[in-house]
Amino acid sequence: MLVPSRRRLRIEVWIVLGLSLGQSAVYSVVQLLDKMTRAPLAEGTSTLNRSQSTREYFDLTYQLLDIIFALVPVLLVIYFLTDHRQPGAGEGPRSGSAFSKLGFNFARPGRDLLQGFGLAALIGIPSLGLYAAGRALGITTAIIPSALDAYWWTIPVLVLSAMRHAVVEEVIVVGYLLNRFGKFGWSIPLAIFTSSMLRGSYHLYQGFGPFIGNAVMGVVFAWLYTRTKRVMPLVIAHALLDIVAFVGFSLFGKAVGLG
DSSP states (O other): OOOOHHHHHHHHHHHHHHHHHHHHHHHHHHHHHHHTTTTTHHHHHHEEBOOOOOSSHHHHHHHHHHHHHHHOOOHHHHHHHOOOOOOOTOOOOOOOOOOHTOOSSSHHHHHHHHHHHHEEEEEEEHHHHHHHHHHHOBBBBBESSSSSOOOOTHHHHHHHHHHHHHHHHHIIIIIIIIHHHHHHTTOOHHHHHHHHHHHHTGGGGGGGHHHHHHHHHHHHHHHHHHHOOOOHHHHHHHHHHHHHHHHHHHHHHHTTOOO
């Protein structure tokens, strides 16, 4: 049976990243340079969920299309990680599901939820302090989690957006990349470092504070994945963090003088 060569796998990784978060990282670096050459970072802003049309239902359509198409690279990763080989003579059935390999399933919902909530608390509270410190030091832009107009669909779309970010980032940057880095023969520390630096880099448009915070988050998430081989708790934690940020800002931002 044919086994993909390391060269083929490297090309595969570059294609996946070029269609997803690697592309985001390149844009993020350019956006950071743009902001830094216009004014001090402390005077800049970064809007995470912005309106794309002044017409309500066209805005909704654009938002949903963005969410749907952002998930296509995840489907590509699932396809690449699925074992398509047929069992040979005398061999039993193969457990080739990418969902099983990544631990991206509902095999242990209670434990995954518990770990997800714990991780969200572990990461979320220090992140607020790091954001405040970054603003005080002038190395972080003002972050606006949501600039969507107030429609009946705003909250559901923000929840879907949070889930989209969680699935895309954790499945690709942690589950997929650590799988491929292992096949390259990389050590676990090198794989974790590379994964976490990529996570930090596509947040650079927000400033250096979010780069550091997300890189640290990446180390914690990737290390946990090497221990559990389950991406689902990471997806849950990430989704919770983004839902609180997006929806909380949308509901209470103006009331507390933000936005």
